[in-house]
Amino acid sequence: MRPKLLPLSETMHLIMLALRKPLHGYAIMQLVGEMSGGQVNIAAGTLYGALDNLKKHNYIELISDPAERKKVYQVTALGEEILELENTRLKKFISLYESEDGSNE
Amino acid sequence: MNKYKFFIDPLKEEQWINEMQNEGCRLTDISLDFIYKFEETAEDYVTRVDFQEYMNESKFEEYISIHEEFGWEHIRGGRFGAMTQVWSKKPDGNDELFSDRESKINYYKRYMKMTGGLAVLFLVYAIYVMLFLPYKPGMIFLTPGLWDMQGIDFWRAFLFELPFALMRVLPAILFPVMVALLLIAYYRMNKAKKELELEN
Numbered sequence: 001m002r003p004k005l006l007p008l009s010e011t012m013h014l015i016m017l018a019l020r021k022p023l024h025g026y027a028i029m030q031l032v033g034e035m036s037g038g039q040v041n042i043a044a045g046t047l048y049g050a051l052d053n054l055k056k057h058n059y060i061e062l063i064s065d066p067a068e069r070k071k072v073y074q075v076t077a078l079g080e081e082i083l084e085l086e087n088t089r090l091k092k093f094i095s096l097y098e099s100e101d102g103s104n105e
Numbered sequence: 106m107n108k109y110k111f112f113i114d115p116l117k118e119e120q121w122i123n124e125m126q127n128e129g130c131r132l133t134d135i136s137l138d139f140i141y142k143f144e145e146t147a148e149d150y151v152t153r154v155d156f157q158e159y160m161n162e163s164k165f166e167e168y169i170s171i172h173e174e175f176g177w178e179h180i181r182g183g184r185f186g187a188m189t190q191v192w193s194k195k196p197d198g199n200d201e202l203f204s205d206r207e208s209k210i211n212y213y214k215r216y217m218k219m220t221g222g223l224a225v226l227f228l229v230y231a232i233y234v235m236l237f238l239p240y241k242p243g244m245i246f247l248t249p250g251l252w253d254m255q256g257i258d259f260w261r262a263f264l265f266e267l268p269f270a271l272m273r274v275l276p277a278i279l280f281p282v283m284v285a286l287l288l289i290a291y292y293r294m295n296k297a298k299k300e301l302e303l304e305n
Contacts, residue, residue: 009207011208029175040204043199043208066163071166071167
């Protein structure tokens with residue numbers, strides 16, 4: 001069976017890609033905006049919900065000190081594996097797009 | 106300036122606050138869930154309402170922190186999922202709490218779960234109190250032999266128990282009203298949710 005949340009939604013996918021390096025909330029939104037060429041503009045509530053969900057599944061973790069006001073997140077080792085799975089899945093998709101008869105080769 | 110209002114429907118709450126704010130004031134605080142405090146201002150403010158279920162302390166901190174990073178000011182809301190979360194900011198083009206349909210639908214679902222659950226709870230209790238409503242005074246006042254007492258003894262026992270007696274009757278009136286209000290809020294949320302789901 002596929003791991004939970006897969007395939008990742010566009011928002012979650014971009015957040016996880018952004019969090020390959022440690023970032024706080026607003027910076028995630030900015031980087032996701034950049035990565036999507038301004039297409040995905042994440043609002044605060046949506047970001048909180050996505051981070052909470054990803055954290056629940058252990059794909060990302062809170063790495064800042066609890067005393068810090070700004071909360072910093074990063075993908076976990078499990079999160080890296082999930083991204084690897086998504087990478088493979090999407091590469092397969094691309095090969096499907098590029099093959100003429102729709103076969104997998 | 107204080108306004109006294111009580112909302113069970115967060116869509117109405119949000120709409121009303123923003124209408125007030127369009128008339129040259131801003132919401133600064135909500136006390137006891139029904140005292141809305143406004144102050145005059147020349148600046149624009151936009152308010153959005155969210156609902157969250159119980160959050161532990163660290164989750165609540167994250168919730169507040171992330172919203173504040175985006176420029177939202179927390180006006181009302183605790184971490185126990187009892188009331189709505191009210192957020193205000195100066196409009197800057199990013200004036201929504203939710204940027205995709207799914208997360209907005211999730212907000213509606215969280216709120217419907219709460220109102221639905223409460224409605225069932227209140228309904229069970231309303232049915233209970235209506236079926237077993239102590240119609241006879243002897244079933245409202247439980248002090249043994251109260252109605253046989255005389256003079257000062259009677260009045261003392263009667264007045265002592267009166268507040269408790271009233272509390273025994275009040276639920277029979279209050280609970281059905283609460284059920285109705287909760288169901289109306291639930292219905293409106295469900296409608297808004299369906300409209301969102303039908304988009305696209």
